[in-house]
Amino acid sequence: DGGITQSPKYLFRKEGQNVTLSCEQNLNHDAMYWYRQDPGQGLRLIYYSQIVNDFQKGDIAEGYSVSREKKESFPLTVTSAQKNPTAFYLCASSRTPWGELFFGEGSRLTVL
Amino acid sequence: EDQVTQSPEALRLQEGESSSLNCSYTVSGLRGLFWYRQDPGKGPEFLFTLYSAGEEKEKERLKATLTKKESFLHITAPKPEDSATYLCAVGAYGSSNTGKLIFGQGTTLQVKP
Numbered sequence: 001d002g003g004i005t006q007s008p009k010y011l012f013r014k015e016g017q018n019v020t021l022s023c024e025q026n027l028n029h030d031a032m033y034w035y036r037q038d039p040g041q042g043l044r045l046i047y048y049s050q051i052v053n054d055f056q057k058g059d060i061a062e063g064y065s066v067s068r069e070k071k072e073s074f075p076l077t078v079t080s081a082q083k084n085p086t087a088f089y090l091c092a093s094s095r096t097p098w099g100e101l102f103f104g105e106g107s108r109l110t111v112l
Numbered sequence: 113e114d115q116v117t118q119s120p121e122a123l124r125l126q127e128g129e130s131s132s133l134n135c136s137y138t139v140s141g142l143r144g145l146f147w148y149r150q151d152p153g154k155g156p157e158f159l160f161t162l163y164s165a166g167e168e169k170e171k172e173r174l175k176a177t178l179t180k181k182e183s184f185l186h187i188t189a190p191k192p193e194d195s196a197t198y199l200c201a202v203g204a205y206g207s208s209n210t211g212k213l214i215f216g217q218g219t220t221l222q223v224k225p
Contacts, residue, residue: 040217041217042214042216042217043156058212090155090156092155098143101213102158103148104155106153
């Protein structure tokens with residue numbers, strides 16, 4: 001079955017550590033996205049990529065980095081510069097930049 | 113500034129009690145309005161896309177409608193399995209919003225048997 005796979009589902013990080021969240025899709029979609037979700041707030045866009053080897057900052061990119069070396073993969077690194085990284089992270093893809101989003105199951109990051 | 117606001121924040125219904133969720137938006141030019149359902153601890157699941165005022169779409173007990181300023185998600189005779197958070201998102205024209213959606217905060221629906 002086609003879909004988006006995020007891993008790990010749960011991740012614990014000590015302060016000062018970088019962590020990388022994996023996102024893989026086999027839907028053959030060009031566009032991929034990373035969102036952050038906090039309680040009581042809407043999804044906020046961290047980074048997005050509309051084509052391989054190209055990506056743009058979203059609304060809250062500070063403290064995060066991404067790469068898009070393959071169409072299927074869009075990993076997100078949460079760096080030590082991110083002041084409040086504890087959140088639920090969602091990866092998504094779409095066939096076109098304006099098409100409906102298909103989401104993964106999410107990764108919950110907790111900073112200890 | 114482009115903005116999407118959902119109301120109410122939370123809604124509790126008895127099974128069979130129909131109601132509506134609201135999504136109000138202010139954008140420079142609407143490219144599409146999307147409704148998603150999200151269960152706790154899961155990623156959102158796509159429900160509907162609406163593109164122009166007057167458009168309506170239905171799926172089982174759900175019906176989405178669109179005007180120039182807002183969208184409604186009508187839930188007819190809900191069942192406990194309809195309990196979830198419903199998210200609204202808007203795609204807007206303009207260079208600052210290329211390829212991006214603006215999400216509302218969501219409405220959490222609880223349907224009691």
